[in-house]
Amino acid sequence: SLELTQSPSVSVSPGQTATISCSGDRLGEKYTSWYQQKPGQSPILVLYQTYRRPSGIPERFSGSISGNTATLTISVTQPIDEADYYCQAWGTNAVIFGGGTRVYVL
């Protein structure tokens, strides 16, 4: 079954670019969504269908895909972007999440 792999953490300075990757078998043939979760809060959808941004999500959040790796890029990262980020795709009648990436804005 599909497994999604994310690096455990990423550190970035304010104003710099954070790159969060998610890899999985044949992920390039699927759609990837991304969720942001801050401590003690519910997840928030920040990207869907690999590239699309829900209304209200800042333009500094963008998505891309290359081969079997999907990427969430946060441009001009702000301190409020410090959070856990999870990628998600569909297996066969199953929702699959990556293990999550903690983004530290230092």
Place this chain on the structure above:
Amino acid sequence: QVQLVESGGDLVKPGGSLRLSCAASGFSFRDYYMTWFRQAPGKGLEWVSYISSSGSATYYGDSVRGRFTISRDNTKNSMYLQMNSLRVDDTAVYFCARGYGSGSRGYFDSWGQGSLVTVSS
């Protein structure tokens, strides 16, 4: 606006049962598939189950299949999760979420605040 409110979380002994509810408002509930997720303390997100908009189709994660049952009542704008034979490793915050988009295009655009289930003797 879309609102999802979970309830029913509690402390229960191993082997016990619990029923979670998710009350929806602000959208046409009957038009959307709905999902339960969970998050164990300090861990990542895990999908538990989802149910089609009509309730005719249900799917479960491997860790809960045969023990948990998802259902919905479109007349009450509510979804439920009946949890039986609970284990210590079922301890988690349980979230309900609205599904949007069909098949592999689907994603979860609204989430509840979560309900804590603790399984301990």
